[in-house]
Amino acid sequence: MKDLIIVIFGSTGDLTSRKLLPAISRLYKKNQLTKATKVIALGRKDFTTEQYLEYMSGQASKQLDIKTLSKLVLYHQMEITNLDAYQSLIELINKEKNEQTRELYYLAIGPELFPDVSNHMSISGLVSIGNLNQSIIFEKPFGHDLFSAKEINQMLWNYFDEKQIYRIDHYLGKEMIQNIMMVRFANRIFEEIWHNRTIKNVKIIVKETEGILGRAGYYDQSGALRDMVQSHLLQMLSLIAMEVPLTYFSDDVKDEKIKVMSHLHFDHNSLILGQYDGYLEEKNIPKDSQTETFVFFKAYVNTPRFKGVPFYLMSGKKLDQKESLIIVEFEETSEQRKWDLPLSTNKLYIKIAPTDGVGLVLNSKVPGLTGDVEPVELEYCIACHAFGNMTEAYEKLIIDIVGHHKTLFTRWDEIELSWHFIDHIKKYQTAPIIYNDYEELKKMIKDLTHEEMK
Numbered sequence: 001m002k003d004l005i006i007v008i009f010g011s012t013g014d015l016t017s018r019k020l021l022p023a024i025s026r027l028y029k030k031n032q033l034t035k036a037t038k039v040i041a042l043g044r045k046d047f048t049t050e051q052y053l054e055y056m057s058g059q060a061s062k063q064l065d066i067k068t069l070s071k072l073v074l075y076h077q078m079e080i081t082n083l084d085a086y087q088s089l090i091e092l093i094n095k096e097k098n099e100q101t102r103e104l105y106y107l108a109i110g111p112e113l114f115p116d117v118s119n120h121m122s123i124s125g126l127v128s129i130g131n132l133n134q135s136i137i138f139e140k141p142f143g144h145d146l147f148s149a150k151e152i153n154q155m156l157w158n159y160f161d162e163k164q165i166y167r168i169d170h171y172l173g174k175e176m177i178q179n180i181m182m183v184r185f186a187n188r189i190f191e192e193i194w195h196n197r198t199i200k201n202v203k204i205i206v207k208e209t210e211g212i213l214g215r216a217g218y219y220d221q222s223g224a225l226r227d228m229v230q231s232h233l234l235q236m237l238s239l240i241a242m243e244v245p246l247t248y249f250s251d252d253v254k255d256e257k258i259k260v261m262s263h264l265h266f267d268h269n270s271l272i273l274g275q276y277d278g279y280l281e282e283k284n285i286p287k288d289s290q291t292e293t294f295v296f297f298k299a300y301v302n303t304p305r306f307k308g309v310p311f312y313l314m315s316g317k318k319l320d321q322k323e324s325l326i327i328v329e330f331e332e333t334s335e336q337r338k339w340d341l342p343l344s345t346n347k348l349y350i351k352i353a354p355t356d357g358v359g360l361v362l363n364s365k366v367p368g369l370t371g372d373v374e375p376v377e378l379e380y381c382i383a384c385h386a387f388g389n390m391t392e393a394y395e396k397l398i399i400d401i402v403g404h405h406k407t408l409f410t411r412w413d414e415i416e417l418s419w420h421f422i423d424h425i426k427k428y429q430t431a432p433i434i435y436n437d438y439e440e441l442k443k444m445i446k447d448l449t450h451e452e453m454k
Ligand SMILES: NC(=O)c1ccc[n+]([C@@H]2O[C@H](COP(=O)([O-])OP(=O)(O)OC[C@H]3O[C@@H](n4cnc5c(N)ncnc54)[C@H](OP(=O)(O)O)[C@@H]3O)[C@@H](O)[C@H]2O)c1
Pocket: 009, 010, 011, 012, 013, 014, 015, 016, 018, 042, 043, 044, 045, 079, 080, 081, 107, 108, 109, 110, 111, 113, 139, 140, 141
């Protein structure tokens, strides 16, 4: 195991308190990180390390493991937009590192700061282009349209090699998302039936019960299409629709996902945009905002495998329950017609949140004297078998970065193609309908597409 230094830009923010520090302390306790690991937390506030950890404890929604973090964290006060400030950071890192040290630079800051920070990291000599011991990590939003996404990519390539760049869509770190390829390709029963002759439709659903949680500035510029569909939902769709990759190494998997994205078509007659009642009263939301907090549409993947199969994508806030899942529904059997019984279609549930798992809906005879039939679900709950030791997405992502594994990170061309698709949908954007509850939206979807959403 190489020694490790994680430098966090924006270390006083929400992402660091809720995700990064908990993931790092858990990995350290599980001996997944070397004992000599150091976390250099950068921020403008005048803190000692002790004061910083105390402050972050107050910010975090769940208790931080301060005992472990005290062994790892060094707080360094710094104005990251000031080039001169980088020399003291370099000196600090040089004191901690040796020639083999793995260096992770986590930009937990808003994208408006990326150009200055990337420039300063490069010009100051903190990071050298092509040094694969040094990785640059950042999170969505990767731009807000195709043009800005291209600009960000071009800007980053001025300073870093693509091999050094890790773009996080944390959904890809979730256990069940990683499991999609395993379920599809490691099970003969699915391998044989994964095509348009047996699959009737696919539903990709991400429902949230909460509103915008004070993130007005970001959310009102973004909306459900840019915030959720461009990243999480299209990633899920690609994993469901892709062909078998040549190998399971990162580039081969991404090459197949890219093919899906470049064959993706959207049915503009199916588009429903909604805004929850009360959105306009949220703090800092303009009174005339037309930002959508709900989106539904039908899309097609025009590959030989999936041509003609509708993919229903839906995501929204203030809905009936928090739930992320994919439902693959299969065609009726040819025998189905012979029975005068209300048979269900077979369905594969891929459950991502709140609990990860797989479910399979089959028809089965009701026990007893009658010949009645009922749908039964065979269910496997992953979390129930992890004995309280479920890995959080960020733990997996950090370990993969340390090990240079890029499969769970988005490549530049995936991002550009997904924005191309979203920009096209945006051309059909109209004023959102105001909704009070999910039942209204479900009815609207049924009237429009005859499809029953979960
Ligand atoms: N929070 C999440 O769950 C989440 C999820 C997905 C993606 N992201 C992305 O991750 C990034 C960070 O998100 P966040 O929620 O942690 O943001 P945040 O809570 O607003 O924190 C950002 C940090 O950046 C620093 N900062 C802000 N303006 C600065 C400036 N002008 N100069 C120097 N430092 C500045 C601040 O630190 P100091 O004031 O201490 O210097 C602040 O703590 C964003 O790009 C966000 O879109 C976040």
